[in-house]
Amino acid sequence: MKHKIGRLLLxxxxxxxxxxxxxxxxxxxxxxxxxxxxxxxxxxxxxxxxLDAINGKKAEPFKLTYLAEDALYLGQGYGEQPSGGYSIxxxxxxxxxxxxxxxxxxxxxxxxxxxxxxxxYPYIVIKLPKMETEVHFME
Numbered sequence: 001m002k003h004k005i006g007r008l009l010l011x012x013x014x015x016x017x018x019x020x021x022x023x024x025x026x027x028x029x030x031x032x033x034x035x036x037x038x039x040x041x042x043x044x045x046x047x048x049x050x051l052d053a054i055n056g057k058k059a060e061p062f063k064l065t066y067l068a069e070d071a072l073y074l075g076q077g078y079g080e081q082p083s084g085g086y087s088i089x090x091x092x093x094x095x096x097x098x099x100x101x102x103x104x105x106x107x108x109x110x111x112x113x114x115x116x117x118x119x120x121y122p123y124i125v126i127k128l129p130k131m132e133t134e135v136h137f138m139e
Contacts, residue, residue: 030136034095041073041125050075050125058121063137071130076137077123078106084116085109088124092138099134102126 043051050066050073057064057077064075078088085108092103104124109115 028136028138030094030096030098030101030138032094032101033097036093036095036100036128038090038093039127040090041127043125046125047073054123054125058123062123065135067130067132069130072100072128072133072135074100074102074126074128074135074137075123076102076104077121079121081106081108081120081122082117083109084118084120085113086120086122088122090124090126093126096136099136100128100131101136101138103138 046054047066047068050064050068053064053066054062054075054077059080060077061079062075062077064073066073066075076088078086087107089105089107090102091105092101094101106122
């Protein structure tokens with residue numbers, strides 16, 4: 001009986017600590033230090049290796065980087081969606097001391113928009129000048 005009480009006391013003593021550590025929902029903040037020129041890339045212009053990686057992952061949300069000879073590519077997908085009519089907006093893309101920061105948003109079809117009823121896999125590929133840096137996909 002003493003062991004059960006001791007375990008319960010230990011559990012309740014550690015519970016607040018576990019909750020504080022395990023439930024961290026703070027978003028990282030990045031300080032903008034500069035602008036980054038970018039281009040949204042059409043599927044036909046995505047490097048084959050990157051396109052193959054995207055096609056292998058597109059059923060689930062993904063975040064990818066690909067360093068080519070001439071450019072850095074960032075890819076972000078939102079997984080399977082129930083219909084067509086989705087698009088992705090680049091909310092923020094900037095240089096920070098921690099690296100490149102990217103924030104995108106999935107935009108669903110308008111309520112009155114006629115869309116296909118087949119599943120789609122919206123994603124975006126962004127081309128940046130070639131650089132070796134960390135990339136942070138922001139929520």
